[in-house]
Amino acid sequence: MTAIEHGVELERAGASITTRWQGARFMARRYPLGAAGAVILLIFVLTAMLATAISPFDPTLTDSHASLAPLSKAHWLGADFMGRDVFSRIVGGSRISLAVGLGSTLLGCLVGVPIGLLSGYFGGWLDLLVQRVIDMMQSLPLLVTALVMAAALGPSLRNTIIAIAIPLVPSISRIVRSNTLALKEMPFVEAARAIGLSETWIAVRHVLPNTLAPLIVLVTAQFGSAILVEASLSFLGLGVPEPYPSWGRMLSESAAEYMRAAPWLVIFPGMAISLAVFGANLLGDALRDMLDPRLRS
Amino acid sequence: MQMQADQAGFADQTASAPLPERAVLEVDGLKTYFFTRSGAVKAVDDVSFALKRGETLAIVGESGCGKSVTALSLMRLVPDPPGRIVSGSIRLGDTDILALDDEGLRALRGRDISMIFQEPMTSLNPVMTIGRQLGEVLQLHETLTRSQLRAKVVELLSLVRIPDAVRRAKQYPHQLSGGMRQRVMIAIALACNPKVLIADEPTTALDVTVQAQILELIVDLQKKLGTAVILITHDLGLVAQTAQRVIVMYAGRKVEEAGIAALFAEPQHQYTRGLLASLPRLGLMRGQAADAGRLQEIPGIVPALHHLPPGCVFAPRCPRADQRCRSEMPAYEEKRPGHWAACWHPGAPNGRGDD
Numbered sequence: 020m021t022a023i024e025h026g027v028e029l030e031r032a033g034a035s036i037t038t039r040w041q042g043a044r045f046m047a048r049r050y051p052l053g054a055a056g057a058v059i060l061l062i063f064v065l066t067a068m069l070a071t072a073i074s075p076f077d078p079t080l081t082d083s084h085a086s087l088a089p090l091s092k093a094h095w096l097g098a099d100f101m102g103r104d105v106f107s108r109i110v111g112g113s114r115i116s117l118a119v120g121l122g123s124t125l126l127g128c129l130v131g132v133p134i135g136l137l138s139g140y141f142g143g144w145l146d147l148l149v150q151r152v153i154d155m156m157q158s159l160p161l162l163v164t165a166l167v168m169a170a171a172l173g174p175s176l177r178n179t180i181i182a183i184a185i186p187l188v189p190s191i192s193r194i195v196r197s198n199t200l201a202l203k204e205m206p207f208v209e210a211a212r213a214i215g216l217s218e219t220w221i222a223v224r225h226v227l228p229n230t231l232a233p234l235i236v237l238v239t240a241q242f243g244s245a246i247l248v249e250a251s252l253s254f255l256g257l258g259v260p261e262p263y264p265s266w267g268r269m270l271s272e273s274a275a276e277y278m279r280a281a282p283w284l285v286i287f288p289g290m291a292i293s294l295a296v297f298g299a300n301l302l303g304d305a306l307r308d309m310l311d312p313r314l315r316s
Numbered sequence: 317m318q319m320q321a322d323q324a325g326f327a328d329q330t331a332s333a334p335l336p337e338r339a340v341l342e343v344d345g346l347k348t349y350f351f352t353r354s355g356a357v358k359a360v361d362d363v364s365f366a367l368k369r370g371e372t373l374a375i376v377g378e379s380g381c382g383k384s385v386t387a388l389s390l391m392r393l394v395p396d397p398p399g400r401i402v403s404g405s406i407r408l409g410d411t412d413i414l415a416l417d418d419e420g421l422r423a424l425r426g427r428d429i430s431m432i433f434q435e436p437m438t439s440l441n442p443v444m445t446i447g448r449q450l451g452e453v454l455q456l457h458e459t460l461t462r463s464q465l466r467a468k469v470v471e472l473l474s475l476v477r478i479p480d481a482v483r484r485a486k487q488y489p490h491q492l493s494g495g496m497r498q499r500v501m502i503a504i505a506l507a508c509n510p511k512v513l514i515a516d517e518p519t520t521a522l523d524v525t526v527q528a529q530i531l532e533l534i535v536d537l538q539k540k541l542g543t544a545v546i547l548i549t550h551d552l553g554l555v556a557q558t559a560q561r562v563i564v565m566y567a568g569r570k571v572e573e574a575g576i577a578a579l580f581a582e583p584q585h586q587y588t589r590g591l592l593a594s595l596p597r598l599g600l601m602r603g604q605a606a607d608a609g610r611l612q613e614i615p616g617i618v619p620a621l622h623h624l625p626p627g628c629v630f631a632p633r634c635p636r637a638d639q640r641c642r643s644e645m646p647a648y649e650e651k652r653p654g655h656w657a658a659c660w661h662p663g664a665p666n667g668r669g670d671d
Contacts, residue, residue: 214426
């Protein structure tokens with residue numbers, strides 16, 4: 020009996036000795052689309068980090084000679100009506116998009132996760148109250164709530180992040196709550212009680228980490244929609260104000276008047292938005308499959 | 317070990333025990349009810365017993381007879397609402413468990429009374445290493461430095477015979493087999509050297525070949541540490557191997573209690589007889605036994621606990637039930653020295669000639 024056990028163990032040990040890099044390669048082969056999404060997001064993040072080094076021009080620098088300049092060696096992706104370099108503005112805009120995407124999802128988690136955990140684990144009248152408020156918030160689309168919030172708070176980078184974070188709270192707290200509801204009935208929670216752990220400790224140290232997998236999936240998808248909502252708000256003039264280059268405002272500035280004369284003004288910012296959102300969604304989908312406990316080996 | 321069990325059984329029967337040792341755990345008149353829309357469900361109804369140091373007491377019965385609720389009551393883990401311990405007392409040494417506040421209970425659980433659950437596959441947190449989960453109970457009840465803690469974790473894993481404990485401590489539950497996980501659960505339960513260990517069907521979810529190993533481990537550790545064990549099971553084979561005393565429960569009540577030898581040799585209650593008759597035997601399977609052929613079953617099912625019959629709760633299913641059984645509840649009395657039962661017709665059924 021021990022001989023058999025040892026055999027099984029050796030086999031397992033052999034199979035489990037893999038480096039992180041090998042693990043990543045295995046995952047990339049298994050989920051090629053997810054890997055593509057991860058690469059897109061990685062490029063996006065690197066661009067934002069190295070924006071000043073990459074961009075050939077100051078994104079706010081105007082040049083009357085270059086007004087509506089087409090694609091050229093100097094202006095790779097052309098220039099807008101004020102002669103600002105489109106490539107530099109897209110690179111600079113990646114910072115805004117990243118800041119808004121990360122900032123609003125993090126802020127949303129910071130508020131939504133405790134609410135969901137509290138509401139799901141301790142339940143009672145608190146749960147009832149919180150869930151009805153969240154029902155009301157969820158009945159409005161993300162963009163509409165963000166729009167109202169942005170209009171109320173006024174345009175600034177910080178306010179845009181807050182305006183987008185608020186409508187993210189319901190879905191985040193919902194997913195944490197629903198997972199908590201299932202998890203708190205699990206035998207390991209009762210086992211934790213049986214060794215004398217307190218309810219708060221169990222909720223934070225045992226239940227919460229188990230809700231992270233679905234939360235990560237949701238947050239990745241929300242990151243994409245946060246970028247999209249920022250673009251929409253900026254398009255409508257309620258997002259990040261001048262002089263910050265924002266992809267959404269680049270569209271709105273050019274869409275009406277120059278779409279025919281200088282289509283690059285619309286195409287390239289549009290591509291940037293689509294690519295970032297697409298990358299986030301691809302990664303989110305792959306993560307959902309990867310972290311699905313039924314598929315976990 | 318079997319010899320010792322038999323001796324303990326005899327000691328029980330010779331009314332005067334040589335050492336009047338005080339019980340570790342005394343349960344008296346425990347009643348745990350669940351208050352539901354269809355009325356109060358008497359999951360545990362007037363159950364009393366005492367447990368001595370190093371002793372193994374088995375509680376057996378069908379699903380829904382209240383054995384698990386009894387176990388949860390001992391640790392005050394019955395979900396409230398809807399469950400509530402209505403009356404009775406549970407004393408662990410000098411501590412009145414029913415009088416403890418939340419803080420007192422948390423200090424007691426895992427330190428003085430521990431529990432092993434039925435489901436080793438889901439009783440460990442999937443996202444925490446087993447070393448950390450084992451460390452948690454130690455950190456909670458003992459003051460240890462980081463290196464002491466690490467050493468104790470490895471020591472405990474070795475104690476439950478997990479090979480390569482240092483490496484195992486860093487692994488996650490899904491990297492361990494069911495038997496290994498149950499060993500970890502046992503290590504967690506025994507980490508603080510509790511006075512009482514409650515094992516709620518510890519081997520039910522395991523492979524048959526592993527069952528024996530786990531039981532052996534529990535019995536060995538019990539001897540080493542002097543822990544009193546309450547073994548909750550529906551497997552009479554298990555009881556015969558490990559326990560010194562047995563309580564048979566039916567519909568939330570204690571129907572019989574005896575030393576292990578006496579219970580198997582001369583079951584008093586008709587329900588116990590039914591349970592024993594429903595065990596498969598080799599002779600029976602080969603068609604050599606006198607009553608060869610079909611395996612005996614107890615007809616019917618456990619009655620709904622919120623709608624119990626007025627007389628003996630087992631009467632509707634009992635082959636010997638008569639008018640008195642259906643109208644009057646039999647007293648729980650000592651039928652033979654050290655052998656208690658609640659039955660109007662104790663002993664062998666009619667027609668067998670061995671009554």
